Amino acid sequence: MKQLVILSGKGGTGKTTVAAALAHLASQEIPIILADADVDAANLELVLSPTKLEEYDFIGGQVAIIDPEKCIACGICAEVCRFNAPHPLPSAPPFPSPTGKGRGGMGGEGEVYTIDPIACEGCASCFYQCPEEAIRMEEQLAGRWFRSDTRFGPLFHAHLFAAQENSGKLVTLVKQQARLLALDAGAELLIVDGPPGIGCPVISASAGADLALLVTEPTVSGVHDLERVLATTDHFGVPALVCINKYDVNPIRAREIAAFCADRGIEVVGQIPFDTVVTEAMVQGLPVTDFSDGAVSRELRQVWARVRGRLNQ
Amino acid sequence: MIITVASGKGGTGKTTVAVSLALSLADRCLFLVDCDVEEPNAALFLKPVFEQREEVGILIPEVDFSKCTYCGRCAEVCQYHAIAVVAQKVLIFPELCHGCGSCTLNCPEGAIHEVLNVTGVIEMGHAGPIAFGQGVMNVGQAMAVPIIRQLKKKAIPPDTSQQVVILDASPGTSCPVVESMRGADFVLLVTEPTPFGLHDLRLAVEVARDELGLPVGVVINRDGVGDRGVEEYCTAEDIPILMHIPLDRRIAEAYSEGVPLVEALPEYRARIRELYQRIEREGTR
Numbered sequence: 001m002k003q004l005v006i007l008s009g010k011g012g013t014g015k016t017t018v019a020a021a022l023a024h025l026a027s028q029e030i031p032i033i034l035a036d037a038d039v040d041a042a043n044l045e046l047v048l049s050p051t052k053l054e055e056y057d058f059i060g061g062q063v064a065i066i067d068p069e070k071c072i073a074c075g076i077c078a079e080v081c082r083f084n085a086p087h088p089l090p091s092a093p094p095f096p097s098p099t100g101k102g103r104g105g106m107g108g109e110g111e112v113y114t115i116d117p118i119a120c121e122g123c124a125s126c127f128y129q130c131p132e133e134a135i136r137m138e139e140q141l142a143g144r145w146f147r148s149d150t151r152f153g154p155l156f157h158a159h160l161f162a163a164q165e166n167s168g169k170l171v172t173l174v175k176q177q178a179r180l181l182a183l184d185a186g187a188e189l190l191i192v193d194g195p196p197g198i199g200c201p202v203i204s205a206s207a208g209a210d211l212a213l214l215v216t217e218p219t220v221s222g223v224h225d226l227e228r229v230l231a232t233t234d235h236f237g238v239p240a241l242v243c244i245n246k247y248d249v250n251p252i253r254a255r256e257i258a259a260f261c262a263d264r265g266i267e268v269v270g271q272i273p274f275d276t277v278v279t280e281a282m283v284q285g286l287p288v289t290d291f292s293d294g295a296v297s298r299e300l301r302q303v304w305a306r307v308r309g310r311l312n313q
Numbered sequence: 314m315i316i317t318v319a320s321g322k323g324g325t326g327k328t329t330v331a332v333s334l335a336l337s338l339a340d341r342c343l344f345l346v347d348c349d350v351e352e353p354n355a356a357l358f359l360k361p362v363f364e365q366r367e368e369v370g371i372l373i374p375e376v377d378f379s380k381c382t383y384c385g386r387c388a389e390v391c392q393y394h395a396i397a398v399v400a401q402k403v404l405i406f407p408e409l410c411h412g413c414g415s416c417t418l419n420c421p422e423g424a425i426h427e428v429l430n431v432t433g434v435i436e437m438g439h440a441g442p443i444a445f446g447q448g449v450m451n452v453g454q455a456m457a458v459p460i461i462r463q464l465k466k467k468a469i470p471p472d473t474s475q476q477v478v479i480l481d482a483s484p485g486t487s488c489p490v491v492e493s494m495r496g497a498d499f500v501l502l503v504t505e506p507t508p509f510g511l512h513d514l515r516l517a518v519e520v521a522r523d524e525l526g527l528p529v530g531v532v533i534n535r536d537g538v539g540d541r542g543v544e545e546y547c548t549a550e551d552i553p554i555l556m557h558i559p560l561d562r563r564i565a566e567a568y569s570e571g572v573p574l575v576e577a578l579p580e581y582r583a584r585i586r587e588l589y590q591r592i593e594r595e596g597t598r
Contacts, residue, residue: 041485128415197483197484220354250566253569276538
């Protein structure tokens with residue numbers, strides 16, 4: 001079983017469009033499994049019309065919670081916290097301030113501290129330092145993950161709740177589940193639609209990949225970000241191929257990318273033209289190759305043929 | 314006023330809008346801070362001259378073995394499994410450490426002190442009248458948030474009541490984006506009128522408006538393709554649409570060359586100023 005991860009560095013270059021097309025094309029030839037590793041903004045489901053079969057909770061990190069009954073407002077939690085999460089809060093009801101403005105009554109008796117759960121990184125430093133043992137650590141339900149069926153094969157995907165941490169951990173979980181089923185079911189290929197950037201979720205999405213397909217665009221940002229994501233795949237020892245999307249927006253830059261790749265010995269497996277058919281397919285909820293037989297789809301067929309060739313080497 | 318430009322979905326035009334805002338408001342005391350430390354791009358358009366460069370990262374533990382008794386307390390209190398005590402050895406995993414300092418505080422022998430583990434740099438400079446700051450995370454590093462946190466501390470002036478500070482966020486809606494929005498007075502969400510744009514816009518609204526309680530407004534970029542979903546959603550949720558930018562090949566071509574929108578198509582200068590006035594009105598509503 002081979003694992004292909006689709007990355008880009010820069011967002012919005014067409015990772016999901018390419019992933020959906022490859023899912024459609026690959027599934028006509030071999031049994032595949034799909035994983036959407038962009039758990040903060042999972043879009044693959046929008047073009048694969050999955051049927052959810054199973055749904056699970058994802059417990060992310062933990063946050064500190066202060067018991068207002070026990071808090072003596074010594075402020076040690078705020079002193080030791082490096083994430084600026086504990087804040088003084090007047091215990092209800094606050095004393096009215098003389099001017100009628102502001103919260104009033106701060107600093108007097110009855111003041112307690114509270115933790116901003118969004119700022120809290122769950123380090124438990126305050127939990128260990130609180131002299132009153134007024135702090136407890138509580139696990140957070142940080143998201144949900146799903147096993148679904150699509151016309152092209154099983155899809156593992158997830159939804160990280162707003163403002164939650166640990167997206168890398170959720171990516172790892174989704175991929176692990178996908179891999180387990182792929183091995184069980186004898187799938188030949190796991191296609192992982194990755195997140196933008198080069199940080200923790202990208203590292204989790206690339207772990208164990210046999211090949212990375214980097215989708216770029218012929219813009220100064222696309223090139224800059226391609227170099228950084230390529231350095232990242234190099235760093236983790238994942239071989240990479242490049243696909244230039246919307247190449248005709250700036251054919252000169254597209255040629256520069258091709259030359260840059262040639263210098264580095266990286267194969268450019270496709271140059272996809274700009275066409276609003278990509279958006280039309282998205283509106284219909286379909287992979288573009290399943291929607292149109294135009295130039296975009298023809299090029300994506302090439303991309304798949306070359307990716308497959310490379311995976312079989 | 315601090316304005317964070319975010320989007321949810323990548324590639325919708327955050328940097329285009331952030332840079333255009335900065336260039337169109339340059340008569341004000343203005344700061345542009347690129348918080349997309351994984352893939353910072355605003356400098357490609359503004360071409361600032363950097364005057365300061367500082368290595369940043371997180372403080373990781375270092376053990377003084379003349380004092381360490383291998384009691385294992387540090388490993389017990391570390392919530393990230395970044396420190397392990399195995400027989401007569403203490404192993405430290407810098408890539409897992411969040412720099413919370415809990416091991417230092419809990420070591421009964423006072424055997425731990427902290428050293429900077431460099432994970433990136435902060436660069437500060439000017440592009441004409443615009444004060445510019447960016448963070449660049451080193452390749453192979455996982456954690457963007459500590460760099461963004463230090464960048465904000467360094468690049469944002471303490472009193473922003475008379476100054477405009479624009480933060481360009483990364484795509485997505487998880488921790489780096491949350492950190493880029495925290496402390497802002499307004500979150501401007503740039504989206505495109507497609508199902509992907511809408512899906513990710515909803516998530517960005519959940520973070521900015523529902524979790525952080527910040528006023529939000531939307532810019533619809535590449536207007537003219539896709540469907541009406543974003544407009545309908547904004548109407549239903551009472552989110553102001555502050556500007557439409559049409560799908561225009563000239564904009565895409567200028568972007569591809571690193572030419573800011575308001576320089577390639579100067580007629581946008583007035584429209585971007587109008588956008589800012591709307592943000593000011595919405596932000597103080």
